Amino acid sequence: MGRIYKALMFNDEISVSLLETTDIVNQAIEYHNLTPVCAAALGRTLTVCSFMSTSLKNNNDSLTVTISGDGPCGHIVACADSDNTVRGYVDNPQVDIPLKENGKLDVGACVGKGSIAVIKNMGLKEPWRGSCPIVSGEIGEDFSAYYTYSEQQPTAISVGVKIGRDLKCIASGGLIIQPLPFASEESILKCEELLSHFGAISTLIETIGFDGIIEKYFKDIKFDKYETSYNCKCSKDRIDRVVLTLGKDELYKICAEEGKVQVTCHFCSKAYDYQKKDIDILLSENG
């Protein structure tokens, strides 16, 4: 289970969000068999997505983030619901590229140049859509730019994922700062002062832990607390609808050639098999 802590600080003029998403990244690694650099790229995106989910107010609200870069990992897709569950995938989870000279994972090179698109379904007639060019591909900076340009909300985002030698995630999390429109120069300066003492978020989680961060930097702050987790909501019903879009002729053709129709969920890699008799039933029920 991951955690999202949100609070207003500095005279209630600055919104601060802290996230711990280590379990979410480990679940993504387990489902997708991610290389460390892909785990970092998807993990940082899922962390931002967890944060974004707190802006969804109604039960059925959801959002989808698509990062379309020209780097070797291909698209990164992440979704979130109003219950703060997230899920995601990367086109090419096995891609590996050399570390940067400083020994860090080269997420920027893995993602490449392109654009970010965000779609929010909030029960309105049309979904809300926003987009922004990729700045560096390092994810945090890209979403900072997204919020500033597309949502007109200046936002500082620091997200980090640390992967161990066993290819599991040791620490993952985020720190997101948003000054409210009426924030004074004084509060912004105080916030910058606090941040100047703040290390890399994944290193802090690894060394002093999430509770240690709260204790050290935010001792007397009263946070709103949310749980966040990786949760795929695929079901036979949903996959049935995907299968039906292939059309009768194509379905029977695949059945004849391969013995069955198999659809694999992008988000959790679960395989759904349809034998010819299952196709018969599905088509007769939806004819």
Ligand SMILES: [Zn+2]
């Ligand atoms: Zn699934």
